Amino acid sequence: MKKQTCDVLIIGGGIVGLSLAKGLEQLGISYRLVDESLSKPFSGIRPLALSKTSIAILKYLNIWSSVWAQTTNIRNIHVSVESAFGHLLLNEKQLEHLGAVIDLNELQKAICAQLHETKALINGRFLSFDAKTQTVTIQQDEAFFDIETKIIIAADGALSSVRKACGLPVELEPEQEAVIGMLSLKHPHEGLAFERFTDIGPLALLPWHTHDMAIVWSLSKKNAQLMRDQHFSDVKDRLEKQLAHRMGDILSVQSIRTYPLRQIFMPVQSYQNILFLGNAAHTLHPVAGQGFNLSLRDVVTFLSVLQEYGISSDTFPIYLLRRKKDQEFTLKLTRFLASGFNRFPGFIKGIGLIALSNHLGLRQTFSNYAQGLGYPLPEEIYNFLEEGHE
Missing domain, CATH: 3.50.50.60 (FAD/NAD(P)-binding domain)
Incomplete structure (x- = not known):
């Protein structure tokens, strides 16, 4: 060429x-x-x-x-x-x-x-x-x-x-991993973004359409692996504990996966x-x-x-x-x-x-x-x- x-x-x-x-x-x-x-x-x-x-x-x-x-x-x-x-x-x-x-x-x-x-x-x-x-x-x-x-x-x-x-x-x-996914709420999120400094790493929830929120949870490789292998219902329970129902009821959690944080x-x-x-x-x-x-x-x-x-x-x-x-x-x-x-x-x-x-x-x-x-x-x-x- x-x-x-x-x-x-x-x-x-x-x-x-x-x-x-x-x-x-x-x-x-x-x-x-x-x-x-x-x-x-x-x-x-x-x-x-x-x-x-x-x-x-x-x-x-x-x-x-x-x-x-x-x-x-x-x-x-x-x-x-x-x-x-x-x-x-x-x-x-x-x-x-x-x-x-x-x-x-x-x-x-x-x-x-x-x-x-x-x-x-x-x-x-x-x-x-x-x-x-x-x-x-x-x-x-x-x-x-x-x-x-x-x-x-x-x-x-x-x-x-x-x-x-x-x-x-x-x-x-030091390299970490991000656990990302989506959750669906019973009630509209009304444009609320949520940032929580948990004991195992920062958790961010970003408003997505009307009832959905994107999950970005930054964790150690070990904790990210454990969460990725958990059932969706277990991840839902962990999120509800962190949110303390501030966002209302979580109906479901989907598409959990991880990617490296460099x-x-x-x-x-x-x-x-x-x-x-x-x-x-x-x-x-x-x-x-x-x-x-x-x-x-x-x-x-x-x-x-x-x-x-x-x-x-x-x-x-x-x-x-x-x-x-x-x-x-x-x-x-x-x-x-x-x-x-x-x-x-x-x-x-x-x-x-x-x-x-x-x-x-x-x-x-x-x-x-x-x-x-x-x-x-x-x-x-x-x-x-x-x-x-x-």
Whole structure:
């Protein structure tokens, strides 16, 4: 196959790589996107919590209008701790939008449908790169060909093959597993999201349609295996114990399965003409629902830098400087909630929740950071923050 050329080569066709491709099209920058699983969706439902900022970014990328009807608004967030008094209730009437939940598969399909440069999407596999010639070798079925590009964006996930080829280090957290599934309620959930710090790991329930909720329970490998092997009725009993009937009666629990949680952070996120984005750069614990939201802020900041400075020797340093504080804070917050929070005695955790619950200023600050508003965003995004969800 003849050598191809482009300004930006994206390795990885998940929602981060696809979102970047959509933004590059809007800027008129030529690109190629390579992934050997472009036509293969994730198996089962993958709930994704979108922050207020992420919704604004999806509007900026002209994606939101095609997916909003498939989302469920988060109207309240209830936070509690097992074996501790007190709780925190975040309400959209006090704090405006609290975000929405969507199936990752639906978002991925919607972005693919929005892309006009379909010839730029290549079902292939990254093999190697040559920094001197700025050329990447791709395998497609039994054929091999080269792509000459100015910059490479590695958005190929937590087990990034590009990162491995570069020999770059990562910071690793102890691996856990997430138990995910669905539960059905007797009464409507009315947009209530539920976060509970249980003694064995953080439990999140995300509103899904009218009577259903998505389960995300982060556990040790041993506890995850035990729960996966339990009968649905036993899992239902455990959930009812944790919820203490706050959500009413649970009618059923379905589709329980597990997937590995790899917490990864790259202290150095660029190498020669390669920039790492998404899970390749930072794979976060799902406890705070920040993974994709942080990555989407990375994407829109990179697009903004490209628009201001073009592709130059300044592009990566300026981008990395703008994203440094947000990434570091979000990583520390996630690590604390995933492991540090449970190290405190129950009464201390309870007092902390009561303090947050009774102080509007603290609640607003906490919500701002959780919604991605703690650090500056590209100016063009603020216009979309004022709009409603539709």
